[in-house]
Amino acid sequence: MKNFTNLFRKEVVEQTAYNAGIAVDRFREVYGIECIAKLDSNENPYGPSPNALKAIENGIPDIASYPDAGTTDLRTIISRRHNLPVDQIITGNGSEDLIPLIYDAILHEGDNIVTTCPSFGPHEFAALACGATATKIKYHDDWRFPVNDIIEALALKPKVLMFASPNNPAGSAVTEQDFDKIIKALTPDTLFVFDEAYIDFIDPDVSFDAIEKLCATNLPWISLRTFSKAYGLAGIRIGYALCADTSICSTLLKIRTPFAVNALAISAAIAAFEDKTHLEMCVSNTRKERERLSIELKQRGYNVAPSQTNFLFFDCKENGDDFAEKLRCKGILTKGWKEEPYLNWLRVSIGLPEHNDAFLKALSEI
Numbered sequence: 001m002k003n004f005t006n007l008f009r010k011e012v013v014e015q016t017a018y019n020a021g022i023a024v025d026r027f028r029e030v031y032g033i034e035c036i037a038k039l040d041s042n043e044n045p046y047g048p049s050p051n052a053l054k055a056i057e058n059g060i061p062d063i064a065s066y067p068d069a070g071t072t073d074l075r076t077i078i079s080r081r082h083n084l085p086v087d088q089i090i091t092g093n094g095s096e097d098l099i100p101l102i103y104d105a106i107l108h109e110g111d112n113i114v115t116t117c118p119s120f121g122p123h124e125f126a127a128l129a130c131g132a133t134a135t136k137i138k139y140h141d142d143w144r145f146p147v148n149d150i151i152e153a154l155a156l157k158p159k160v161l162m163f164a165s166p167n168n169p170a171g172s173a174v175t176e177q178d179f180d181k182i183i184k185a186l187t188p189d190t191l192f193v194f195d196e197a198y199i200d201f202i203d204p205d206v207s208f209d210a211i212e213k214l215c216a217t218n219l220p221w222i223s224l225r226t227f228s229k230a231y232g233l234a235g236i237r238i239g240y241a242l243c244a245d246t247s248i249c250s251t252l253l254k255i256r257t258p259f260a261v262n263a264l265a266i267s268a269a270i271a272a273f274e275d276k277t278h279l280e281m282c283v284s285n286t287r288k289e290r291e292r293l294s295i296e297l298k299q300r301g302y303n304v305a306p307s308q309t310n311f312l313f314f315d316c317k318e319n320g321d322d323f324a325e326k327l328r329c330k331g332i333l334t335k336g337w338k339e340e341p342y343l344n345w346l347r348v349s350i351g352l353p354e355h356n357d358a359f360l361k362a363l364s365e366i
């Protein structure tokens with residue numbers, strides 16, 4: 001068998017492959033059964049705004065042309081919503097696309113980044129691929145944000161602090177008080193990347209405007225946002241970053257592919273962003289089902305992390321990957337977590353009520 005891995009950088013060759021959810025048609029092919037509930041990738045079961053679908057349809061005749069490399073129309077409406085200048089916004093082929101871009105632009109071999117444990121894989125792995133080291137700060141057992149340990153790690157002036165709030169896979173969100181403490185401890189030596197992929201699902205009584213707080217500092221920061229979750233556009237791939245200053249965007253743009261965001265994604269995102277009614281429907285139904293599913297799991301004796309997202313994370317009392325496989329055999333897709341010390345934990349996305357019922361039924365049968 002041929003093996004050309006010796007041509008590539010050791011840090012890349014040694015990477016673990018991303019544990020991506022399985023597409024429904026691939027699942028059918030591999031397992032030979034229909035997917036009853038796809039709850040493995042935190043997608044939006046209500047789908048995107050009908051206006052986004054219309055925008056995609058309207059854009060099809062023009063796909064022979066390259067899209068606007070500057071994604072100007074989209075960045076303009078994002079700029080108005082966030083009250084930030086257009087040149088402090090950069091779009092990506094999903095927000096995931098922006099994570100390695102940021103690391104590639106900032107990290108030298110041997111640099112250190114700080115993130116949480118558990119964390120969204122690319123926050124750690126994309127840094128390791130650059131030859132950097134990652135300090136992972138573990139959440140408290142009751143899922144409180146490890147604010148003091150992070151502050152301690154910041155004293156060593158890591159090149160980047162990157163974490164998500166709400167957290168994936170745990171679902172818990174940093175409190176406003178802890179966020180304030182983090183900002184106070186940060187210095188301009190560290191780029192703060194705050195991944196807000198699940199911001200729309202946070203309950204109003206615990207949500208706060210991180211951008212307003214960050215804008216009031218002189219710190220270098222980036223907030224990552226996505227259209228894949230509450231906006232239901234995961235398949236078309238589009239996300240964006242709000243940045244502390246135009247110098248961050250212009251630097252990142254130097255190494256990104258100019259047409260990373262496709263024309264249909266731009267049109268869909270504009271339409272989705274403007275349809276607040278659809279967004280509110282998706283979020284309010286998801287919150288209700290999140291509450292119902294969480295109560296049901298707790299009643300069955302599971303330890304469930306508090307969630308401000310469109311998924312739940314719970315201790316399934318055996319290897320999470322094996323447990324997910326048992327559920328897959330019943331047509332239910334979930335994600336067993338593969339990060340120590342959470343190997344017995346399972347992440348399940350909040351689906352339509354009937355999906356969640358099917359998940360609960362399969363759970364009883366196992």
Ligand SMILES: Cc1ncc(COP(=O)(O)O)c(C=O)c1O
Binds near residue numbers: 097195
């Ligand atoms: C915390 C977090 N950030 C970013 C992303 C990536 O989203 P996108 O689909 O925009 O690449 C995800 C996707 O699951 C996520 O959980």
